[in-house]
Amino acid sequence: MKSQNDVVPPSTPPVQPQAQFVTIAEEEAGQRIDNYLLRVCKGVPKSHIYRILRSGEVRVNKGRIDQLYRLAEGDVVRIPPVRVAEKAPTGAPAAEFKIIFEDAQLLVIDKPAGVAVHGGSGVSFGVIEQLRASRPDAKFLELVHRLDRDTSGLLLLAKKRSALTNLHEQMRDGVTDKRYLVLVAGDWKNARQHIKLPLHKYTTAEGERRVAVQADGLASHTVFSLLHKYNNFALLEAELKTGRTHQIRVHLSSSGFPIAGDDKYGDFALNRALLKADATRGALKRMFLHAHQITFVHPETGKTMTLNAPLAAECERFLVSLGKPLAVATR
Template sequence: MPKSHIYRILRSGEVRVNKGRIDQLYRLVQGDLVRIPPIRVAEKNEVSVPAAEFSIIFEDSHLLVIDKPAGVAVHGGSGVSFGVIEQLRASRPDAKFLELVHRLDRETSGLLLLAKKRSALTSLHEQMRDGHTDKRYLVLAVGDWKNKRQHVKLSLHKYTTADGERRVTVAADGQPSHTVFSLLRKFEKFALLEAELKTGRTHQIRVHLASSGFPIAGDDKYGDFALNKALQKADATRGALKRMFLHAHQITFTHPESGKRMTLNAPLAAECDRFLQSLGPALPH
């Protein structure tokens, strides 16, 4: 069953634990009584999933870390019949276990962790929940960014639009969210930032920047739509940008078996690098 369907019945309060409503964040404990409503899923024609391999950053018997391209969903659902996980499983039919450790937006490129053993999945989930991983992104913000290092703490509320699209907005009663932005390069109308996630909320970097007045170049949900349209067209002085400029470039975690601290990097996607070069030399900051 699609995860979106499961989240929908959770949101509607149809799943009960000990006769009370719960949300998807609730963690079951021994002795809980769980009530699940009858669920009927329409018969679907089997979708043929094309096998695919992606650029591998690291692989061993416990982990697979790839460099996901922009425009590819991490899993099927919400109008997408398959994603990275389904394609990798199709290309590795002998793999007994292969699960996503975390997710990236379809429009975001960069490091994506997959577990090849359940013990690795459990270990990495615990590290992420306890704040023992370090995820960093490269992002091109629109506007005159001033500070070398800036903390953004805005609570975020997740909701679904009438047409089923996931959206996030800043709300006082939302989930606490914290991003640290460091200025790497400054241009006349843009700033290249490194975003360090202190929490891992849906669309966190995108909404934190947009709400602060510095939308991400190419962001089709929270960005400057007129500017995005202009950026898609190359001219004599500037290359085109036909995607959102957000790239998961570094992650640090403890290897689930060896216990060694690991830092992995993925180079900036070629199309983002080309656009950056077209902006010319950076300004002093």
């Protein structure tokens, strides 16, 4: 479903007979006019969007603008008649997720494992598309950051562009603090360990996104704290100092401690064994990586907030099946 400011409602014919005039709301202010048009003109080729901008058919407050113009609250945008794709893409099914926190600025959910945060790379839709479908009146809803499809836990979304910009600045400046719970295979020794390995992102021949430790890669830093030790496993808390793709997974795998259930960088023989419960251990059918805590400054109130999401039930059950921890780290 689309908001009232969308150019082409589902019931309209492929060609709009008249220009539309849209008043920019507070939630839409701050974005560039080209990005705004690409979002609201569903099905219109990108080349056509830039053509109508260059030709002056798009006006703001009755004046010509270029593609770099940033919209302000109260701007009146003239959108000319545009031809959309004859077949609209299938919409995402509406869905809601467990809400950890919500106000006028933010929505924080507990994402389950196995759900992508957005469509793409063979995934038709993800969390963001499903939430937009379930909240058709929301004028603005965007991901603040991302989680891997197989990672569960805290996911932040902004309900206003100003909140999105503010939180992105916090992440760039290192203000936010993200913590994960992760179960690794192996005999982990240190109570607290820093791993600094440069990471290089590449694409496989099959088009799959991967990351490897490489000397000329991006500087990456994770701090791991030991929480509990079990026979052949250790439960760690991972603290991200940088936010690279697959950072925790590759840092651990490259250090000889693969994440239980990781199907990209893990121990594949172990993963196959974990899929089946045995006499002493339960089954684990997902990657054991959970975003359990995030700290940030609220973009409107300026107060520091720390939010938590309990360990996913399937991970908790697997830990219980491992029995009593062998040791508890002193931190």
